[in-house]
Amino acid sequence: MDPPENYTNRVVSLTPKSVEFMQEKIGSWDFINLDRIKFYDGIRAYDGQDNSSRISFDGTTTGSGVLAAMCENINIQSSLISKIEQLNDEIIDEEEDQPAIILDNTKVIDIEDPLNAQHTHSHSDLNEIDPSAGDEALDWPIIKLDNGEALQARLLVGADGYNSPVRKFARIESRGWQYDRWGVVGTIKMQFEDYRALGWQRFLSTGPLAILPLTDDNATFVWSSTPELAELLLKVDEVIFPHLLTAAMTLEEVDLQYIYKTLQNNPNDRSVLEDISWRLSKKDISDLEENYPLPVTELIPGSRARFPLKLSHADTYMAPRIALVGDAAHTIHPLAGQGLNMGQSDVGHLVQALEKGVDRGMDIGSTLVLENYVANAWPSNHMILGACDKLHKIFAVQWTPFVYLRGFGIKTLNSLGYVKDLMVQTISGK
Amino acid sequence: MRASTSSRHILRSAKNIRTLHTTVQRQTSLASSSSSSTVNPDEIAHFSRLSAQWWDERGEFGMLHKMNPVRTQFVREKLVEMEYEDGHEDLNEAKVLEGLKVLDVGCGGGLFSESLTRLGANTLGIDASASNIAIASLHASNDPALSFTSSSLPQRFGSSVSHKGKGKLTYEHTSVEDLLAREGPNSFDVVCSMEVVEHVDNPRAFLTSCAEILKPGGHLFLSTIARTPLAYFLTIFSAEQLLRFVTPGTHTWSKYINPSELTSFFHNLHSSSSLSSPSSGEIEVKGQTMDIEVG
Numbered sequence: 001m002d003p004p005e006n007y008t009n010r011v012v013s014l015t016p017k018s019v020e021f022m023q024e025k026i027g028s029w030d031f032i033n034l035d036r037i038k039f040y041d042g043i044r045a046y047d048g049q050d051n052s053s054r055i056s057f058d059g060t061t062t063g064s065g066v067l068a069a070m071c072e073n074i075n076i077q078s079s080l081i082s083k084i085e086q087l088n089d090e091i092i093d094e095e096e097d098q099p100a101i102i103l104d105n106t107k108v109i110d111i112e113d114p115l116n117a118q119h120t121h122s123h124s125d126l127n128e129i130d131p132s133a134g135d136e137a138l139d140w141p142i143i144k145l146d147n148g149e150a151l152q153a154r155l156l157v158g159a160d161g162y163n164s165p166v167r168k169f170a171r172i173e174s175r176g177w178q179y180d181r182w183g184v185v186g187t188i189k190m191q192f193e194d195y196r197a198l199g200w201q202r203f204l205s206t207g208p209l210a211i212l213p214l215t216d217d218n219a220t221f222v223w224s225s226t227p228e229l230a231e232l233l234l235k236v237d238e239v240i241f242p243h244l245l246t247a248a249m250t251l252e253e254v255d256l257q258y259i260y261k262t263l264q265n266n267p268n269d270r271s272v273l274e275d276i277s278w279r280l281s282k283k284d285i286s287d288l289e290e291n292y293p294l295p296v297t298e299l300i301p302g303s304r305a306r307f308p309l310k311l312s313h314a315d316t317y318m319a320p321r322i323a324l325v326g327d328a329a330h331t332i333h334p335l336a337g338q339g340l341n342m343g344q345s346d347v348g349h350l351v352q353a354l355e356k357g358v359d360r361g362m363d364i365g366s367t368l369v370l371e372n373y374v375a376n377a378w379p380s381n382h383m384i385l386g387a388c389d390k391l392h393k394i395f396a397v398q399w400t401p402f403v404y405l406r407g408f409g410i411k412t413l414n415s416l417g418y419v420k421d422l423m424v425q426t427i428s429g430k
Numbered sequence: 431m432r433a434s435t436s437s438r439h440i441l442r443s444a445k446n447i448r449t450l451h452t453t454v455q456r457q458t459s460l461a462s463s464s465s466s467s468t469v470n471p472d473e474i475a476h477f478s479r480l481s482a483q484w485w486d487e488r489g490e491f492g493m494l495h496k497m498n499p500v501r502t503q504f505v506r507e508k509l510v511e512m513e514y515e516d517g518h519e520d521l522n523e524a525k526v527l528e529g530l531k532v533l534d535v536g537c538g539g540g541l542f543s544e545s546l547t548r549l550g551a552n553t554l555g556i557d558a559s560a561s562n563i564a565i566a567s568l569h570a571s572n573d574p575a576l577s578f579t580s581s582s583l584p585q586r587f588g589s590s591v592s593h594k595g596k597g598k599l600t601y602e603h604t605s606v607e608d609l610l611a612r613e614g615p616n617s618f619d620v621v622c623s624m625e626v627v628e629h630v631d632n633p634r635a636f637l638t639s640c641a642e643i644l645k646p647g648g649h650l651f652l653s654t655i656a657r658t659p660l661a662y663f664l665t666i667f668s669a670e671q672l673l674r675f676v677t678p679g680t681h682t683w684s685k686y687i688n689p690s691e692l693t694s695f696f697h698n699l700h701s702s703s704s705l706s707s708p709s710s711g712e713i714e715v716k717g718q719t720m721d722i723e724v725g
């Protein structure tokens with residue numbers, strides 16, 4: 001299947017660790033469309049209220065020279081499907097096992113615990129198993145689908161996102177909060193292909209704004225914003241929007257507030273274009289060229305979307321015959337681009353635990369098998385969640401003395417090599 | 431808590447091990463096979479409750495659940511080692527148990543038997559307790575991946591499930607002595623008896639039966655709980671040692687068998703068999719002690 005011509009707006013930054021996992025362990029990287037992958041070398045982050053407070057994260061710290069890879073979700077998904085097809089072909093050839101079945105466009109409408117379910121049929125014939133109700137003597141969860149089918153599983157893996165029906169079925173508590181922020185995403189084109197291959201992130205008081213490179217002159221942005229600003233960002237005229245992005249990466253926050261206000265009155269008011277270029281013209285050219293991303297020249301029409309930002313972490317990732325992975329287990333602020341990577345790492349730990357269980361002839365739905373997964377996956381996720389939450393909170397503060405301190409902090413951080421390396425290692429998953 | 435060290439011994443049986451003349455004594459008086467064609471729902475409910483207790487990973491038998499993966503891994507690793515030693519270079523390690531006839535003596539609720547079966551062994555689990563066999567059977571019948579048959583339970587429990595499983599699993603309420611009498615010697619590729627030997631009345635006779643039912647070149651796995659905490663160890667051990675001093679020869683086997691005793695037992699077995707048959711094979715005893723973390 002050919003990819004869509006323009007980049008889709010659901011793009012993630014994959015850490016070298018995730019890429020390695022897909023290469024070595026899953027083997028799905030063989031099927032990735034490399035023409036649509038952009039490896040980048042570092043991130044330049046700076047403070048919205050003090051542009052001189054800068055910190056850079058570079059791939060050199062990770063040893064690979066590459067910090068991360070930008071990749072469309074759809075690229076990952078289709079590579080995984082191709083890998084499953086390849087494995088199924090092998091399985092069918094060897095007649096060893098049953099091939100994996102993918103049920104597309106099918107919704108789970110209910111999950112039942114057969115041991116607690118109210119059975120209406122009589123127990124007169126114990127040898128008879130009612131297939132639609134599952135085997136009631138089996139403690140395996142029954143998954144009811146909207147196509148009328150039911151499945152009964154030894155192990156049910158909930159990879160079903162933030163609202164995880166599986167997590168709710170397992171009565172696993174998930175704690176967290178909404179940030180009262182939205183992540184606005186979209187696909188853009190830069191003035192030309194930037195040889196620097198860098199990601200740019202500016203900590204605005206409304207939330208961090210990041211521009212991350214895709215191949216050629218393409219790029220993607222994630223703009224964490226207050227609900228009002230997010231609404232505005234979706235409404236702003238598609239011709240104005242690229243310039244607004246450039247402004248938001250470059251201008252003083254007071255200038256930005258003024259521009260927002262104009263656009264709030266009329267999102268199609270093209271007079272802001274002049275205003276922006278006038279304000280930009282006052283900037284030092286060499287500083288602009290060195291320390292800022294290239295100007296944004298185009299917004300891919302219809303590519304803007306917004307997502308509510310939240311933090312959540314499930315108390316545990318397992319129950320008997322249940323494992324949670326990915327956003328079902330944790331949701332994170334996108335400022336460090338960790339969400340999907342954490343999910344990959346979950347899967348890695350889960351597979352490891354299952355392999356160990358299989359090796360030892362254990363029932364892989366047993367909590368004795370799954371507890372290895374939780375023990376390995378939970379603590380590091382908790383650390384990353386905490387770190388990103390703190391970063392968000394520090395930069396969401398506008399109080400001036402704190403901004404000075406913050407600026408001081410970020411400069412100090414930049415020179416304190418080892419603290420920074422630690423952060424890069426977290427971000428790049430090494 | 432860092433608790434009991436259990437040690438396991440593996441024995442490569444001598445080719446002539448079946449020529450031994452040893453008194454076989456039944457460890458427990460066994461009721462005749464419990465197979466009955468009608469089990470009423472009350473009974474099923476009763477065994478379901480027991481089975482649920484037995485299989486509760488955090489419950490009373492939690493320690494056993496924690497130990498089980500360790501011993502399964504041990505069996506697998508040792509078999510792999512043996513295969514390499516025998517020059518089978520192209521071994522598929524994951525399948526080392528596949529197709530082997532394995533006897534699990536004293537299978538209890540079936541924990542270990544199920545694990546062996548998942549690794550591909552055709553497993554027979556036997557136990558002197560009818561209730562254990564019922565618990566084990568009930569549990570196994572609830573796992574479609576184990577192609578399970580029971581010779582001592584009615585259809586609902588024993589119904590062999592059509593799903594494709596690697597190994598076959600069968601449970602039977604019997605003793606190793608009776609099984610030996612019925613099946614004859616040389617019947618199994620692997621015999622396992624986990625944490626059982628310390629509970630039997632006549633370990634010598636018991637172990638001899640285990641050894642005899644094994645095929646030549648087969649493997650016998652035994653485990654026993656050794657008492658690690660020093661004080662405890664000293665108390666128990668010195669008492670037994672003393673006992674042995676007092677009545678030499680008669681009390682070689684205490685209820686608290688120690689790894690080194692197991693080893694020497696099989697060396698003795700070896701030398702006595704050498705007497706009766708000069709063309710005896712090699713007996714090799716390998717042991718391993720491991721610590722198990724109990725959380």
Ligand SMILES: Cc1cc2nc3c(=O)[nH]c(=O)nc-3n(C[C@H](O)[C@H](O)[C@H](O)COP(=O)(O)OP(=O)(O)OC[C@H]3O[C@@H](n4cnc5c(N)ncnc54)[C@H](O)[C@@H]3O)c2cc1C
Pocket residue numbers: 011012013014106107108109159160161162164165183184185222307325326327328334336337338339340341342343
């Ligand atoms: C703005 C934004 C930017 C981000 N940027 C990055 C980044 O740069 N790097 C990064 O690593 N992560 C990033 N993330 C996070 C990343 O997108 C998520 O962590 C990731 O998509 C989670 O994957 P998942 O499979 O666990 O859950 P989801 O992607 O939410 O998938 C859940 C799936 O379950 C299905 N489902 C749910 N309920 C049912 C049901 N009842 N029946 C059937 N199916 C069901 C859904 O249809 C969906 O397909 C970003 C997130 C946001 C919002």
